[in-house]
Amino acid sequence: xxxxxxxxxxxxxxxxxxAIVGKENVVYGEQELLVYECDAxxxxxxxxxxxxxxxxxxxxxxxxxxxxQEKLPIIPRGAGTSLSGSVLAVTGGVxxxxxxxxxxxxIDFRNRRALxxxxxxxxxVTNAAKQKxxxxxxxxxxxxxxxxxxxxxxxxGGPHTLKRGVTTNHVLGFEIVFPDGEIVWLGxxxxxxxxxxxxxxxxAVIGCEGMFGIVTRVLVKLIKAPQAYKTLLGIFExxxxxxxxxxxxxxxxxxxGAMEMMDQMITQAVEAAYHFGFPLDAGAVLIVELDGLAAGxxxxxxxxVEICKKNKAREVRIAKSEQERxxxxxxxxxxxxxxxxxxxxxxxxxGVVPRSQLPEIMRFIRQTSDKYGLRIPNVFHAxxxxxxxxxxxxxxxxxxxxxxxxxxxxxLERCIELGGSATGEHxxxxxxxxxxxxxxxxxxxxxxxxxxxxxxxxxxxxxxKMFPGSKRCGDFAGKKQISA
Amino acid sequence: MxxxxxxxxxxxxxxxxxxxxxxxxxSVDLAALNRVLEHKAEDMTATVEAGMTLVAFQNELxxxxxxxxxxxxxxxxxxxxxxxxxxxxxxxxxGYGTIGDYLIGMKAVLADGRLIAPGGKVVKNVAGYDLAxxxxxxxxxxxxxxxxxxxxxxxxxxxxxxQKKCNSLAEAGTLIEAVLDSELTxxxxxxxxxxxxxxxxxxxxxxxxxxAWQLDKASALGVKEPASLxxxxxxxxxxxxxxxxAVLPSKIIEAxxxxxxxxxxARVGNGxxxxxxxxxxxxxxxxxxxxxxxxxxxxxxxILPELTL
Ligand SMILES: Cc1cc2nc3c(=O)[nH]c(=O)nc-3n(C[C@H](O)[C@H](O)[C@H](O)COP(=O)(O)OP(=O)(O)OC[C@H]3O[C@@H](n4cnc5c(N)ncnc54)[C@H](O)[C@@H]3O)c2cc1C
Numbered sequence: 001x002x003x004x005x006x007x008x009x010x011x012x013x014x015x016x017x018x019a020i021v022g023k024e025n026v027v028y029g030e031q032e033l034l035v036y037e038c039d040a041x042x043x044x045x046x047x048x049x050x051x052x053x054x055x056x057x058x059x060x061x062x063x064x065x066x067x068x069q070e071k072l073p074i075i076p077r078g079a080g081t082s083l084s085g086s087v088l089a090v091t092g093g094v095x096x097x098x099x100x101x102x103x104x105x106x107i108d109f110r111n112r113r114a115l116x117x118x119x120x121x122x123x124x125v126t127n128a129a130k131q132k133x134x135x136x137x138x139x140x141x142x143x144x145x146x147x148x149x150x151x152x153x154x155x156x157g158g159p160h161t162l163k164r165g166v167t168t169n170h171v172l173g174f175e176i177v178f179p180d181g182e183i184v185w186l187g188x189x190x191x192x193x194x195x196x197x198x199x200x201x202x203x204a205v206i207g208c209e210g211m212f213g214i215v216t217r218v219l220v221k222l223i224k225a226p227q228a229y230k231t232l233l234g235i236f237e238x239x240x241x242x243x244x245x246x247x248x249x250x251x252x253x254x255x256x257g258a259m260e261m262m263d264q265m266i267t268q269a270v271e272a273a274y275h276f277g278f279p280l281d282a283g284a285v286l287i288v289e290l291d292g293l294a295a296g297x298x299x300x301x302x303x304x305v306e307i308c309k310k311n312k313a314r315e316v317r318i319a320k321s322e323q324e325r326x327x328x329x330x331x332x333x334x335x336x337x338x339x340x341x342x343x344x345x346x347x348x349x350x351g352v353v354p355r356s357q358l359p360e361i362m363r364f365i366r367q368t369s370d371k372y373g374l375r376i377p378n379v380f381h382a383x384x385x386x387x388x389x390x391x392x393x394x395x396x397x398x399x400x401x402x403x404x405x406x407x408x409x410x411x412l413e414r415c416i417e418l419g420g421s422a423t424g425e426h427x428x429x430x431x432x433x434x435x436x437x438x439x440x441x442x443x444x445x446x447x448x449x450x451x452x453x454x455x456x457x458x459x460x461x462x463x464x465k466m467f468p469g470s471k472r473c474g475d476f477a478g479k480k481q482i483s484a
Numbered sequence: 485m486x487x488x489x490x491x492x493x494x495x496x497x498x499x500x501x502x503x504x505x506x507x508x509x510x511s512v513d514l515a516a517l518n519r520v521l522e523h524k525a526e527d528m529t530a531t532v533e534a535g536m537t538l539v540a541f542q543n544e545l546x547x548x549x550x551x552x553x554x555x556x557x558x559x560x561x562x563x564x565x566x567x568x569x570x571x572x573x574x575x576x577x578x579g580y581g582t583i584g585d586y587l588i589g590m591k592a593v594l595a596d597g598r599l600i601a602p603g604g605k606v607v608k609n610v611a612g613y614d615l616a617x618x619x620x621x622x623x624x625x626x627x628x629x630x631x632x633x634x635x636x637x638x639x640x641x642x643x644x645x646x647q648k649k650c651n652s653l654a655e656a657g658t659l660i661e662a663v664l665d666s667e668l669t670x671x672x673x674x675x676x677x678x679x680x681x682x683x684x685x686x687x688x689x690x691x692x693x694x695x696a697w698q699l700d701k702a703s704a705l706g707v708k709e710p711a712s713l714x715x716x717x718x719x720x721x722x723x724x725x726x727x728x729x730a731v732l733p734s735k736i737i738e739a740x741x742x743x744x745x746x747x748x749x750a751r752v753g754n755g756x757x758x759x760x761x762x763x764x765x766x767x768x769x770x771x772x773x774x775x776x777x778x779x780x781x782x783x784x785x786x787i788l789p790e791l792t793l
Contacts, residue, residue, distance in 0.1 A: 111732055111734050165581075168617075169581065191732055192768075193731050194755055195755075196730075197770065198772075199775055200584065200617045200618065200620055203620070204618050206614060207610050207614045250526065253549055253550075255638065292669070293667070295693040295697035352609055356524065356526040420609075424606070428611060435611065445612075447602070451613050454781050
């Protein structure tokens with residue numbers, strides 16, 4: 001079902017796009033466009049009119065200028081791994097996909113920074129820097145697919161953002177094409193200083209969910225890879241005890257590099273898929289990774305073990321080799337992928353609570369699971385209080401679809417009541433629009449719209465997202481996937 | 485017009501009124517808003533009113549083993565509001581970053597009196613735009629910040645400073661490269677000439693073991709004379725502002741050479757130099773038209789101070 005105001009596109013304009021980016025970089029026609037009907041949030045789908053795969057900033061600027069003349073919506077796209085429908089072409093439009101602008105352009109090790117094209121895959125940055133002992137810190141679990149441009153748009157996090165912060169703390173500056181076609185550099189330039197006078201427009205654009213323009217090149221910070229790691233796996237009888245351990249570690253003044261939890265259902269699925277050696281009967285497992293200088297790390301690890309034991313951990317294992325550590329992280333980062341074994345479909349939620357409220361929200365999730373008769377495994381960034389309940393459902397059963405959405409909503413509402421947020425990393429997109437008015441006053445929402453007006457006065461860039469009152473795509477999953 | 489509100493509501497009214505009349509605001513004194521509203525040590529977050537001084541805030545946090553790891557000059561008089569609007573920082577910036585890295589939520593009153601509350605109280609939160617960022621370094625030109633919520637850090641078990649006097653800038657330059665190439669992870673990496681000769685200063689923080697190991701390593705590189713951050717305090721005692729040069733970090737020595745021997749303190753790792761020289765600095769290439777649009781949007785009648793660059 002298409003909402004009113006569906007965009008139409010004349011062949012003349014498609015020709016103009018082809019002349020700019022080349023015929024082979026234009027995707028046109030319903031079958032070809034199917035790949036672009038949604039991102040990793042699959043409850044709402046719609047096709048863009050056309051997808052362009054430009055190869056330079058200049059091409060993007062030219063294309064965007066045509067869109068401005070013709071008043072066409074533009075939708076920036078990276079790898080399409082967003083979990084909130086932020087890439088959905090709600091009323092159609094021109095999708096500009098950065099996947100062919102994916103190079104690491106330059107690494108300046110001396111000044112600890114790398115210049116990459118926005119379509120560069122997150123993991124490639126660290127891959128290019130690690131021989132010299134550096135890394136790019138934000139590591140979303142989707143890092144082998146998602147792009148730096150997408151990370152900038154979503155202000156993405158990851159397991160290791162507990163100690164080091166999220167994307168905004170690691171992006172120095174970037175080039176952006178605004179919806180009128182103007183090309184501007186915001187923040188630190190590749191050969192420039194960290195200190196940039198005036199308003200922090202860089203910071204204001206990061207996390208805008210693609211609504212301010214198209215990011216084309218990004219200057220990221222590199223950090224020195226930690227000299228040593230101590231990666232512990234605490235095995236607990238219950239989620240409550242594991243959650244209490246998280247709070248106690250923080251209270252002890254220890255800030256691990258990462259602190260991730262998996263409950264029993266997800267641990268079983270991960271074990272069946274990747275055979276790491278997780279116990280199948282444990283209520284929860286907690287991964288605590290300490291990193292930094294080798295000196296003193298053992299002593300810190302001892303304290304963590306002590307805290308785990310105090311909270312009745314059945315066992316605490318320590319990764320014995322770099323290989324074992326990598327295997328552990330591989331299992332954790334691929335946890336979403338293991339869900340296929342449990343259910344045909346799942347809805348990932350992304351609420352945040354103050355860390356000390358983790359036991360409470362985990363109890364609430366169990367109640368919600370019972371209430372709707374849906375299984376809800378959990379794998380999440382426990383150290384940040386950022387939960388990821390995975391609500392399992394079968395899209396062939398309309399009642400289950402409704403229940404899954406209702407369960408997700410209940411959980412996010414509870415997060416907000418507990419002083420948290422409806423989203424820690426995945427963004428509002430089209431999915432969580434209704435939570436904006438629950439989390440922010442009208443005045444605050446208006447002030448956000450003012451910011452949007454500065455960059456996109458016509459609200460043409462990634463429209464119908466984030467703000468209450470936006471157009472919707474109609475019924476959930478209204479448009480069935482046509483098998484290609 | 486000078487404003488001295490007792491409450492946020494009063495500030496809202498005063499601004500709304502001034503805005504209607506188009507009256508310019510010269511200063512806003514938030515001395516009445518000077519409390520820590522909440523310090524949740526178990527969550528490592530705290531909410532504070534903007535009129536509180538940084539020292540007073542840190543003193544409260546310290547009681548429960550935490551701090552905001554930002555160390556700008558004049559913390560006894562610098563309020564949280566001014567810290568945010570000036571985006572001030574200090575020697576520990578190399579290790580900990582700047583105030584924007586710790587800000588997770590705020591309340592601000594816009595020029596027309598509307599109270600807004602972007603962000604929140606949790607350490608990770610991407611709901612809505614990151615609106616709070618435009619107020620950091622915004623010099624109070626877009627609105628008045630009245631409350632801020634920060635993520636915090638545990639106080640380090642130990643913090644120690646060491647220095648080496650260098651006879652020439654070339655020697656300092658070689659030392660800087662050696663430290664950057666080493667396994668050291670200093671939180672302070674400064675060069676200054678406030679005591680006559682060039683002094684290269686390193687600061688280490690963390691567990692006792694980490695600090696001890698680093699002191700050993702630094703000593704092997706010749707940096708071992710015990711030091712403190714007094715040079716920075718003294719440099720700022722004589723002034724509230726200094727000229728600043730900001731360069732690519734690898735160009736720091738070159739930039740210092742151009743200072744004609746004036747007194748300076750340089751944040752070597754960040755490429756920032758505060759100095760006494762009077763030569764006008766090079767103007768940065770900035771998107772001024774966007775700055776203008778931002779100002780026009782949030783303060784259409786321009787009653788709040790203008791941004792000065
Ligand atoms: C299995 C899985 C695990 C995940 N784990 C994490 C995690 O740990 N942490 C986390 O934060 N997220 C996670 N995500 C969510 C997602 O990967 C991130 O939001 C990611 O940043 C999206 O990048 P992308 O390149 O796929 O962008 P897309 O999904 O293509 O786009 C996302 C948004 O960014 C905009 N955008 C994309 N490129 C640009 C550009 N060049 N300029 C301007 N706007 C642009 C789009 O318009 C859209 O609004 C996960 C997703 C999956 C599927």
